[in-house]
Amino acid sequence: MADLEALKKEAALRAVALVESGMCVGLGTGSTAKYAIEELGRKISSGELTGIIGVATSNASEQLAREVGVPVEEFDCQQFDVAIDGADEIAPNLDLIKGLGGALTREKLLELRAHRLVIIADHTKLVKRIGEKAPIPVEIVRFGVASTLERLRDLGAGGELRSRGGEHFVTDNGNLIFDARFARIDDASALARDLKLTAGVVETGLFLGMAERAFVATPEGVRELTRA
Numbered sequence: 001m002a003d004l005e006a007l008k009k010e011a012a013l014r015a016v017a018l019v020e021s022g023m024c025v026g027l028g029t030g031s032t033a034k035y036a037i038e039e040l041g042r043k044i045s046s047g048e049l050t051g052i053i054g055v056a057t058s059n060a061s062e063q064l065a066r067e068v069g070v071p072v073e074e075f076d077c078q079q080f081d082v083a084i085d086g087a088d089e090i091a092p093n094l095d096l097i098k099g100l101g102g103a104l105t106r107e108k109l110l111e112l113r114a115h116r117l118v119i120i121a122d123h124t125k126l127v128k129r130i131g132e133k134a135p136i137p138v139e140i141v142r143f144g145v146a147s148t149l150e151r152l153r154d155l156g157a158g159g160e161l162r163s164r165g166g167e168h169f170v171t172d173n174g175n176l177i178f179d180a181r182f183a184r185i186d187d188a189s190a191l192a193r194d195l196k197l198t199a200g201v202v203e204t205g206l207f208l209g210m211a212e213r214a215f216v217a218t219p220e221g222v223r224e225l226t227r228a
């Protein structure tokens with residue numbers, strides 16, 4: 001296992017330690033959230049946790065959860081005791097960029113209903129300022145994509161439509177992702193609002209004021225960060 005993978009798993013285990021029997025748990029998406037789902041499955045199989053209900057933020061996470069024995073329900077109006085998910089960037093105030101795995105819309109829908117959103121990551125995801133490294137994934141509908149891109153460029157966005165294997169990347173919702181890059185983001189809330197108000201935009205990967213804590217694994221150990 002590469003070092004970074006070991007760190008991601010360490011962070012995931014710390015988050016799953018917060019889960020208690022009978023909880024409704026939001027299951028994140030990505031290579032770090034995968035370790036959390038596996039650990040949850042292990043604890044359920046061993047009888048350490050009972051009565052857990054999981055709701056997944058992507059088809060891939062739902063499939064993994066079923067494989068490892070986490071009972072999964074459809075997303076409806078659940079209130080989640082905890083949601084555990086990865087992130088692409090973590091700012092000091094725990095504002096996040098998410099969605100490089102393409103699951104941002106389902107993640108946001110679910111995680112807005114979580115009493116506690118717990119982020120798990122390795123130290124490479126820490127930034128001083130949001131947008132420092134990662135683009136902001138913006139999910140957009142296919143219809144009228146060229147005009148939506150024009151409007152996004154009018155907001156100052158560089159970047160491009162995400163592709164995979166020479167084809168447009170398509171989300172679980174059947175939409176496209178524009179990975180938006182901005183020279184410098186001084187006001188993330190204003191940007192999130194402007195992006196959301198752009199016709200054709202479904203959701204953005206800016207998760208502001210949502211995370212309660214983050215377990216960030218470093219070579220020196222796991223740091224626990226909480227939102228002020």
Ligand SMILES: O=C[C@H](O)[C@H](O)[C@H](O)COP(=O)(O)O
Nearest residue numbers: 030031032086099101102103
């Ligand atoms: O759409 C994907 C999610 O937002 C992921 O949580 C995020 O991309 C981090 O993924 P990973 O843990 O694989 O770096």
